[in-house]
Amino acid sequence: KAGVTQTPRYLIKTRGQQVTLSCSPISGHRSVSWYQQTPGQGLQFLFEYFSETQRNKGNFPGRFSGRQFSNSRSEMNVSTLELGDSALYLCASSVAPGLRNTEAFFGQGTRLTVV
Amino acid sequence: EDKVVQSPLSLVVHEGDTVTLNCSYEVTNFRSLLWYKQEKKAPTFLFMLTSSGIEKKSGRLSSILDKKELFSILNITATQTGDSAVYLCAVFNAGNNRKLIWGLGTSLGVNP
Numbered sequence: 145k146a147g148v149t150q151t152p153r154y155l156i157k158t159r160g161q162q163v164t165l166s167c168s169p170i171s172g173h174r175s176v177s178w179y180q181q182t183p184g185q186g187l188q189f190l191f192e193y194f195s196e197t198q199r200n201k202g203n204f205p206g207r208f209s210g211r212q213f214s215n216s217r218s219e220m221n222v223s224t225l226e227l228g229d230s231a232l233y234l235c236a237s238s239v240a241p242g243l244r245n246t247e248a249f250f251g252q253g254t255r256l257t258v259v
Numbered sequence: 260e261d262k263v264v265q266s267p268l269s270l271v272v273h274e275g276d277t278v279t280l281n282c283s284y285e286v287t288n289f290r291s292l293l294w295y296k297q298e299k300k301a302p303t304f305l306f307m308l309t310s311s312g313i314e315k316k317s318g319r320l321s322s323i324l325d326k327k328e329l330f331s332i333l334n335i336t337a338t339q340t341g342d343s344a345v346y347l348c349a350v351f352n353a354g355n356n357r358k359l360i361w362g363l364g365t366s367l368g369v370n371p
Binding site (some may be wrong): 156192202251252 | 356
């Protein structure tokens with residue numbers, strides 16, 4: 145079956161712009177989590193969605209937001225981009241929220257560069 | 260504050276060597292510890308450990324958890340160039356703010 149699909153794969157934006165990233169989970173998976181990965185900070189949790197509801201949120205400013213649709217696809221949005229937002233954004237899907245002893249499957253990520 | 264620390268941060272070995280990667284943690288409401296391999300972008304799942312002393316094995320890779328000393332090791336025997344990757348360790352905090360806490364990873368390079 146198809147894996148987790150993230151689009152776009154690469155993105156270049158300028159400071160002050162906003163960006164929307166998309167994640168389609170594995171069919172049948174209802175939980176989607178978003179992570180920001182940078183060399184110095186590693187994987188940082190952004191938020192988790194299940195059944196169109198945000199279940200959990202990391203320590204990121206309000207410029208970072210997300211949502212989940214009825215088909216479990218999720219989007220995350222970053223407004224007023226800053227240079228420090230340059231990172232690899234990874235999406236992970238799992239059957240149920242909080243893992244519950246099932247592993248999360250990751251997409252290939254979106255490489256965002258802010259110039 | 261919850262934290263997961265991996266060591267070493269990076270290492271380079273020759274094909275055929277055996278390597279041991281370490282992951283120590285301080286996480287409240289521990290539920291499980293997971294190992295992932297990240298080659299280019301998408302981390303791929305290796306192991307999930309929930310009980311102390313029970314080794315998980317998959318081919319040349321194995322892992323074990325010590326919940327008393329709060330650490331896990333990932334062993335790779337007879338390394339191959341295809342083992343070159345970043346190995347990530349994550350611990351699941353099952354408290355009110357349920358989430359995975361990630362380490363920074365160990366970058367492994369295997370030279371022919």
